[in-house]
Amino acid sequence: MFPGIDGFHWTAAHVIFLSLFFAVVMTIVATVVSAVRRTARDFQTKRAIDFCWKADFAELPEPERRCRHELAGRVMSRTCDNAFDCRQCSKYSQFAVLPARGTVHSLGLDYPEDRFYHRGHTWVKLEEGGILTVGLDALAEHVIGQADSIKMPAIGSDIEINETAWRMKKNGNEIRVRAPIEGKVVGIGGPTDGWYLKISPRLSAQNPALLRHLLRGPEVYGWVSRELERLQVELREPNTPPSLADGGVLMPGLMDAVPEADWDSVLAETFLEV
Amino acid sequence: MSARYGMVIDLDRCTGCGSCMMACASENNVPPLPQATARTGLTPMLVRKASNGMDGAARREVFIPIMCMHCEHDTPCVKVCPQQAVEVDKATGIVMQMPQRCLGCRYCMTACPYHARYFNWWDPAWPAGMEKSLNPGVAARMRGVVEKCNMCHARLHSAKEKAAAAGKREIDPADYVPACVEACPTGAIRFGNLADPNDAASQESRSPEAFRLLARIGTEPKVYYKSKEAWVRALAESKSGSGSETKRSEVQHG
Amino acid sequence: MASATLTDSRWIARGEERTSLSRFLLWLAPWTVLLALGVYAAGLCLYFGLNQTNLDNRFAFGLWIFLDLGVIALGAGAFFTGFLVYILKRAELRPILNTAVVVGFICYSGAVGILGIDVGQPLRFWFTFWHPNTHSMLTEVTFCITCYLLVLCLEYIPILLRNRQLRKVPSMLVFEHQLHKLVPVLAGVGTLLSFFHQGSLGGLYGVLRGRPFAFRQGLFIWPSTFFLFILSAIATGPSFLMLVTATVEKVTGRRLVPQEVFRRLAFISGVLLAIYVAAKSIDTLIWLNVTSPSVGFAPWQYYMYKPFGTPILFVEIVLLGLVPAFLLTYRKTAMRRGWLLTAAGLACAGVLLNRFVLTVQTLAVPTLPFDEFLQYAPSWQEVASFGGVTAYGVIVYSLSYRYLPMFASPKGENTHVSGD
Numbered sequence: 001m002f003p004g005i006d007g008f009h010w011t012a013a014h015v016i017f018l019s020l021f022f023a024v025v026m027t028i029v030a031t032v033v034s035a036v037r038r039t040a041r042d043f044q045t046k047r048a049i050d051f052c053w054k055a056d057f058a059e060l061p062e063p064e065r066r067c068r069h070e071l072a073g074r075v076m077s078r079t080c081d082n083a084f085d086c087r088q089c090s091k092y093s094q095f096a097v098l099p100a101r102g103t104v105h106s107l108g109l110d111y112p113e114d115r116f117y118h119r120g121h122t123w124v125k126l127e128e129g130g131i132l133t134v135g136l137d138a139l140a141e142h143v144i145g146q147a148d149s150i151k152m153p154a155i156g157s158d159i160e161i162n163e164t165a166w167r168m169k170k171n172g173n174e175i176r177v178r179a180p181i182e183g184k185v186v187g188i189g190g191p192t193d194g195w196y197l198k199i200s201p202r203l204s205a206q207n208p209a210l211l212r213h214l215l216r217g218p219e220v221y222g223w224v225s226r227e228l229e230r231l232q233v234e235l236r237e238p239n240t241p242p243s244l245a246d247g248g249v250l251m252p253g254l255m256d257a258v259p260e261a262d263w264d265s266v267l268a269e270t271f272l273e274v
Numbered sequence: 275m276s277a278r279y280g281m282v283i284d285l286d287r288c289t290g291c292g293s294c295m296m297a298c299a300s301e302n303n304v305p306p307l308p309q310a311t312a313r314t315g316l317t318p319m320l321v322r323k324a325s326n327g328m329d330g331a332a333r334r335e336v337f338i339p340i341m342c343m344h345c346e347h348d349t350p351c352v353k354v355c356p357q358q359a360v361e362v363d364k365a366t367g368i369v370m371q372m373p374q375r376c377l378g379c380r381y382c383m384t385a386c387p388y389h390a391r392y393f394n395w396w397d398p399a400w401p402a403g404m405e406k407s408l409n410p411g412v413a414a415r416m417r418g419v420v421e422k423c424n425m426c427h428a429r430l431h432s433a434k435e436k437a438a439a440a441g442k443r444e445i446d447p448a449d450y451v452p453a454c455v456e457a458c459p460t461g462a463i464r465f466g467n468l469a470d471p472n473d474a475a476s477q478e479s480r481s482p483e484a485f486r487l488l489a490r491i492g493t494e495p496k497v498y499y500k501s502k503e504a505w506v507r508a509l510a511e512s513k514s515g516s517g518s519e520t521k522r523s524e525v526q527h528g
Numbered sequence: 529m530a531s532a533t534l535t536d537s538r539w540i541a542r543g544e545e546r547t548s549l550s551r552f553l554l555w556l557a558p559w560t561v562l563l564a565l566g567v568y569a570a571g572l573c574l575y576f577g578l579n580q581t582n583l584d585n586r587f588a589f590g591l592w593i594f595l596d597l598g599v600i601a602l603g604a605g606a607f608f609t610g611f612l613v614y615i616l617k618r619a620e621l622r623p624i625l626n627t628a629v630v631v632g633f634i635c636y637s638g639a640v641g642i643l644g645i646d647v648g649q650p651l652r653f654w655f656t657f658w659h660p661n662t663h664s665m666l667t668e669v670t671f672c673i674t675c676y677l678l679v680l681c682l683e684y685i686p687i688l689l690r691n692r693q694l695r696k697v698p699s700m701l702v703f704e705h706q707l708h709k710l711v712p713v714l715a716g717v718g719t720l721l722s723f724f725h726q727g728s729l730g731g732l733y734g735v736l737r738g739r740p741f742a743f744r745q746g747l748f749i750w751p752s753t754f755f756l757f758i759l760s761a762i763a764t765g766p767s768f769l770m771l772v773t774a775t776v777e778k779v780t781g782r783r784l785v786p787q788e789v790f791r792r793l794a795f796i797s798g799v800l801l802a803i804y805v806a807a808k809s810i811d812t813l814i815w816l817n818v819t820s821p822s823v824g825f826a827p828w829q830y831y832m833y834k835p836f837g838t839p840i841l842f843v844e845i846v847l848l849g850l851v852p853a854f855l856l857t858y859r860k861t862a863m864r865r866g867w868l869l870t871a872a873g874l875a876c877a878g879v880l881l882n883r884f885v886l887t888v889q890t891l892a893v894p895t896l897p898f899d900e901f902l903q904y905a906p907s908w909q910e911v912a913s914f915g916g917v918t919a920y921g922v923i924v925y926s927l928s929y930r931y932l933p934m935f936a937s938p939k940g941e942n943t944h945v946s947g948d
Contacts, residue, residue, distance in 0.1 A: 011662065013662040013663065014660070014662050016662075017660070017662040017667075017668075017671075018660075018662075021671050021675075024675050024717060024720070024721065025675060027713065027717050028675065028678055028679060028682070028714070028717060031682065031707075031710045031713050031714060031717075032682065032707075034706075034710060035703060035706040035707040035709075035710055036703070038706040039699060039702045039703040039706050042702050042706070043698075043699065043702070048698055048699070048702045049698070051701070051702055051705060052698045052701050052702065055695070055701055055705070059542070061543065262537060264537065264538040265537075265542055268542065273696070309579075311584070313584035313585055313586050313587075314579070314584045314585060315585075322898065323898075324897070324898030325898075338898065340896075348737060350736065350737050350738040353661075353663050353664065353735065354664050354665070354666060354735065354736075355661050355664055355666075356656045356660065356661055356664045356666040356667040356670055357652075357655040357656045357658075357659055357660060357661060357667075358659050358660070358661045359655075375655060375659065376648070376649065376652075377647050377648070377649055377652045377653065377655055377656065378578075378647045378648020378649045378652075379646075379647045379648075379666065380583075380588035380589065380647075380648070381589075381664075381666050381732070383585060383588035384588050384589055384736065384739065384890070384891060385736050385737075385738050385739070386738055387737075387738030387739065387895045387896070388738075388895075388896065389585065389586055389895075389896070389899075391585070392585050393578070393584075393585055393588060393648065394648070395577060395578055395579040395584075396577060396579050397577070416649075417577045417648070418577060418578065418647075418648025418649045419648055419649060420648075487896065487897075488738075488824070488895065488896065490822075490823050490824035491737055491738060491740065491823045491824070492737065492823065493737060493738065508897075509897045509898060510897075511824045511897060
């Protein structure tokens with residue numbers, strides 16, 4: 001053990017002391033190794049994505065964690081406790097049967113009724129043959145305008161729900177767009193026909209859980225109008241009251257129009273990244 | 275048979291000439307260090323001065339050579355060194371400092387009640403030409419390590435070699451005499467094997483005039499002092515231990 | 529970066545208000561200068577050797593060792609808070625936990641850094657691990673402090689990884705989560721290590737048979753100072769945390785920790801301090817009447833040198849021990865923030881005085897009957913190196929405060945409940 005030490009002699013004290021010392025060192029090392037291995041395992045089993053999403057969700061301010069049923073006016077007030085994954089929510093069916101009381105009014109933005117919406121401002125459209133199309137919603141497009149660069153995933157790659165589906169760069173800000181659905185990427189739309197992904201979902205098209213977690217109908221209006229309010233509050237000049245309280249029309253290319261705003265924050269809350 | 279090398283220093287004979295210090299420095303390749311102060315120099319052997327604290331005609335002074343006392347029991351420096359750079363040689367009773375293992379933490383220096391340990395504050399350096407006088411049998415110590423008296427270990431080594439060459443197991447006591455002992459012009463230092471009852475030093479150490487510094491601390495030092503003067507013998511203990519008067523606080527530094 | 533003005537807002541946790549980057553840099557500037565001076569002084573010591581200090585053969589330990597012992601005692605808040613939160617499940621102290629870890633990390637890394645300059649041959653540090661003398665208290669100190677610094681690094685990592693930009697990297701976020709789950713293990717190990725090295729630091733002096741001023745009897749291999757150091761460290765660690773937090777609150781003009789946490793810390797600190805004062809008094813009496821006379825040293829002799837007279841005993845035990853212990857536990861004073869912080873300051877000063885007495889006075893008091901009381905004043909290099917460590921501490925703490933979630937806000941609290 002101690003080569004090259006002339007005259008070193010083992011004593012009982014050495015044995016006790018060194019075994020204690022190495023037990024402590026091994027505990028520390030084992031702790032680190034265990035943390036690393038668990039991290040690696042989380043990534044292999046895709047639990048890491050789910051975990052990151054939940055951690056990001058927990059970082060969201062309270063007003064942004066409202067339940068979809070509150071947005072639709074089915075319940076008075078309810079904070080989501082399932083990280084927006086209604087498939088895991090035990091209360092979902094209980095509330096879903098209640099009549100929606102939300103007021104639907106023009107937001108000045110195009111949110112087609114035949115699509116489903118994810119809180120990260122993406123839409124999902126059911127295509128023929130069970131393929132889903134995923135794209136950025138109107139609010140996101142208005143905010144970003146023309147992106148400087150876009151990095152789409154490769155065709156054939158697997159995407160998990162709430163994982164970063166694609167990345168965009170705009171004025172030095174990196175925007176990570178969350179995938180609203182899990183599955184295999186089977187097609188990508190280019191710059192000419194709008195950026196979108198075609199995804200072959202992991203669940204079959206007949207499975208009611210396929211799109212359950214996504215917003216639709218009156219929920220969309222409740223959600224988008226709150227998002228617009230938030231944008232107004234965040235983009236106003238410091239020390240001024242929110243303007244456009246009546247819900248004026250959002251101008252396209254907001255990021256270019258108001259470059260001085262704290263876009264890192266705004267985008268983070270818009271795309272639910274931290 | 276294992277030896278217990280020790281010394282008996284007759285303080286009545288010590289004139290404070292400093293020959294022992296010179297001999298020690300020269301034997302052990304102690305660099306001259308002109309930049310050193312009284313408290314930063316390398317003096318494995320150091321002659322210090324003490325007085326009875328009186329003034330005028332009643333004043334008495336004594337020179338006390340201080341070196342490593344080679345404590346035998348619970349040796350303070352051996353116990354504290356974190357890396358076994360100090361060991362008591364079982365065959366000789368000499369407390370050995372191994373500078374090559376020393377971290378330079380100086381914990382041993384704070385542990386030593388006799389302040390007989392020295393730190394190499396500077397790189398060792400000798401004036402041009404002086405390197406010719408260096409002792410080839412002793413390694414110079416590098417900066418940042420602690421050193422002290424090791425009873426001229428190189429001399430013990432050559433005595434052993436001589437004995438081995440002659441086919442003997444035991445060394446001839448005449449072959450192993452530390453430099454300070456050899457150099458003392460008044461023969462005040464007697465060196466010998468305290469474990470040998472017939473040894474002159476051993477016998478002297480048991481005389482009623484012999485005493486050890488701070489013996490009550492209980493470290494069993496192997497360097498004895500000897501004096502006919504009662505007040506000198508009283509120096510064995512701390513000021514308070516030696517008597518009621520505490521006036522001796524104005525003693526000087528050698 | 530798009531905007532013209534330099535900003536670090538994207539590194540600051542969302543929803544947290546911090547002063548502007550320029551003001552922050554202005555605050556760091558003088559500390560950076562002090563740190564640079566300290567690094568220069570330390571460089572001189574490493575390059576030219578310890579002759580740059582005013583240490584000498586008689587005062588082989590000086591300012592550095594005193595401060596190492598002091599800083600490590602004050603840093604005990606880290607292990608003790610971890611112990612209270614994770615082992616004794618005192619969840620109410622959670623808001624102070626991160627700050628405790630960072631303060632502990634700063635104290636220990638600073639002390640280890642200074643030790644690295646203080647030894648004559650720093651490159652031989654591994655010798656202690658390779659051929660240890662297990663009878664030496666310093667061996668235990670070296671082993672435990674090294675391990676504990678490792679533990680503190682590991683406890684610091686989860687805080688570090690919760691930075692807004694770092695947590696964007698998924699692997700870091702997950703690793704933080706997994707490591708955080710294992711932190712109780714680290715807290716346990718840290719408690720064991722701290723317990724032993726705090727004690728061994730006391731034992732360092734208590735075992736010095738050759739220094740009757742410091743020598744103490746004790747249990748088995750441990751002199752009484754072993755236990756007294758543990759007690760005094762865990763008594764003043766929480767006080768020091770209160771002082772640090774209160775200072776940060778003052779500088780930032782923000783309430784960071786509920787007053788309830790302060791009161792809880794104060795009570796723990798006060799009770800432990802009272803126990804310590806009692807133990808220290810008994811120990812002092814035994815030492816004065818039994819230990820010291822038995823080796824031939826009349827105790828009052830230690831105190832004949834100005835300014836190290838008997839008043840120092842009174843100041844250490846009563847003024848900086850009993851008084852703060854009372855102030856910290858007495859309801860009426862414990863409710864008042866001013867009194868609380870005064871008491872915490874006194875307690876910390878008390879532990880520093882104790883370490884000073886044991887390290888510096890021990891060496892100044894003569895042992896040989898013909899010796900004199902010694903004096904020593906640190907050189908500028910010694911003072912500057914320590915100033916550098918202080919600056920390092922302030923800088924690390926400021927950076928941590930600005931960019932890391934040091935004080936768990938109510939929102940942050942939720943994060944952890946759902947994150948765990």
